[in-house]
Amino acid sequence: MPDHYMHGFGNEFETEALPGALPQGQNSPQRCPYGLYAEQLSGSPFTAPRSANERSWLYRIRPSVKHTGRFARISVRNWKTAPHIDDHGLPLGQLRWGPQPIPSESLTFVTGMRTMTTAGDVNTQTGMAAHLYHVTEDMTDDYFYNADGELLIAPQMGGLDIATELGLIAIGPGEIAVIPRGMKFKVGQSDGPSRGYVCENYGAKFTLPERGPIGANCLANRRDFKSPVAWYEEKETPCRLTVKWCGGFHRTEIGHSPLDVVAWHGNYAPYKYDLRSFAPVGAILFDHPDPSIFTVLTAPSGEAGVANVDFVIFPERWLVAEHSFRPPWYHVNIMSEFMGLIYGQYDAKAHGFLPGGVSLHNCMLPHGPDKEAFDKASFGELKPHKLTDSLAFMFETRYPQHVTEYGAKLPTLQSDYIDCWRGLEKNFDPKRREWTGP
Numbered sequence: 001m002p003d004h005y006m007h008g009f010g011n012e013f014e015t016e017a018l019p020g021a022l023p024q025g026q027n028s029p030q031r032c033p034y035g036l037y038a039e040q041l042s043g044s045p046f047t048a049p050r051s052a053n054e055r056s057w058l059y060r061i062r063p064s065v066k067h068t069g070r071f072a073r074i075s076v077r078n079w080k081t082a083p084h085i086d087d088h089g090l091p092l093g094q095l096r097w098g099p100q101p102i103p104s105e106s107l108t109f110v111t112g113m114r115t116m117t118t119a120g121d122v123n124t125q126t127g128m129a130a131h132l133y134h135v136t137e138d139m140t141d142d143y144f145y146n147a148d149g150e151l152l153i154a155p156q157m158g159g160l161d162i163a164t165e166l167g168l169i170a171i172g173p174g175e176i177a178v179i180p181r182g183m184k185f186k187v188g189q190s191d192g193p194s195r196g197y198v199c200e201n202y203g204a205k206f207t208l209p210e211r212g213p214i215g216a217n218c219l220a221n222r223r224d225f226k227s228p229v230a231w232y233e234e235k236e237t238p239c240r241l242t243v244k245w246c247g248g249f250h251r252t253e254i255g256h257s258p259l260d261v262v263a264w265h266g267n268y269a270p271y272k273y274d275l276r277s278f279a280p281v282g283a284i285l286f287d288h289p290d291p292s293i294f295t296v297l298t299a300p301s302g303e304a305g306v307a308n309v310d311f312v313i314f315p316e317r318w319l320v321a322e323h324s325f326r327p328p329w330y331h332v333n334i335m336s337e338f339m340g341l342i343y344g345q346y347d348a349k350a351h352g353f354l355p356g357g358v359s360l361h362n363c364m365l366p367h368g369p370d371k372e373a374f375d376k377a378s379f380g381e382l383k384p385h386k387l388t389d390s391l392a393f394m395f396e397t398r399y400p401q402h403v404t405e406y407g408a409k410l411p412t413l414q415s416d417y418i419d420c421w422r423g424l425e426k427n428f429d430p431k432r433r434e435w436t437g438p
């Protein structure tokens with residue numbers, strides 16, 4: 001199959017599904033080719049600095065005003081939006097959930113969204129929500145857009161075909177897609193039921209982190225991001241468009257597909273990225289560096305170095321550090337960490353943290369390797385070791401993450417999670433500086 005993507009991050013792309021559909025030399029000609037309508041989709045205010053200014057020009061069969069009619073409010077039960085604090089009574093604690101079985105009921109990407117945590121406030125465009133999704137039904141005539149934020153989608157099981165206004169994106173486990181705020185799309189399954197994780201980012205868009213002294217290469221390289229070429233659906237049959245707006249869901253009935261963009265140019269576009277193309281940089285002599293070295297994408301908050309949300313991965317890599325405790329160290333921090341596992345095992349928790357599961361280490365709650373990982377790392381031979389079959393990730397935000405009622409009541413919540421640290425004993429002996437074991 002030909003690669004129907006254009007490579008690069010934040011590029012100024014140009015693409016047309018019909019030859020000559022893209023107006024030449026101007027954005028808004030008196031009459032567009034093929035009788036198309038010109039429309040600008042702005043992801044930033046007009047006046048945002050050039051480096052953060054994002055907009056695309058869409059040449060479409062009908063303007064978006066024809067893709068919305070009168071709205072009716074609908075309920076999408078388990079998709080919650082910050083500020084949202086449920087009174088479920090779950091006490092403070094480090095939390096972990098096992099994976100959930102794929103439900104037997106019919107669920108689309110929208111109705112199958114289950115919010116685990118919310119943080120910040122959608123009304124001030126700060127914060128995020130962490131969701132789990134289950135898809136068992138395609139959104140054939142159902143379309144959706146999210147005015148509340150962009151969606152970072154990370155399948156854990158089964159693939160997704162995402163048809164967006166700007167083109168088609170296919171992703172599977174190990175890949176992510178990011179759908180910008182305000183972009184219409186629908187989701188189908190590519191190989192049976194799918195489940196995975198979503199970060200809904202209410203804040204400034206995800207961008208690539210600065211590399212500082214690392215230089216011009218490694219981590220997530222721009223060329224590995226892919227945006228789709230133009231594609232359109234000319235469908236003149238009843239369709240529904242659902243809009244999520246400040247936490248509410250609103251539906252409108254239309255007589256055609258809203259995915260009718262025949263050509264587009266600009267830098268406000270959906271994209272996909274294969275997490276296995278991330279080039280990790282790490283400790284090649286000693287110690288365990290801060291996990292920020294594995295930041296794939298960061299959504300800044302306006303305060304330097306303080307992310308609205310970071311998307312961090314823990315990929316396959318070589319562990320070579322000498323005389324060092326190699327797994328994550330014990331940690332108490334201001335940021336709130338939602339973690340998921342796409343496949344394999346995570347080195348700080350070989351058991352209990354399972355693919356499709358979740359752990360939540362909220363603001364200023366201690367966490368770190370379990371007893372088993374501590375013992376292995378403290379007494380294992382420190383020869384070079386390749387960490388294989390492992391892909392975990394973290395949505396890390398400056399805002400505390402509030403667990404929803406749904407998350408609090410899930411039967412997969414592991415009430416014994418705290419016990420993974422129970423076996424950590426007092427080893428301190430003021431008379432013995434060299435500690436060789438219990």
Ligand SMILES: O=C(O)Cc1cc(O)ccc1O
Pocket residue numbers: 289290291327328329331337348361367368
């Ligand atoms: O395992 C975790 O919970 C996340 C984590 C990873 C790491 O490399 C260092 C600290 C940390 O909290």
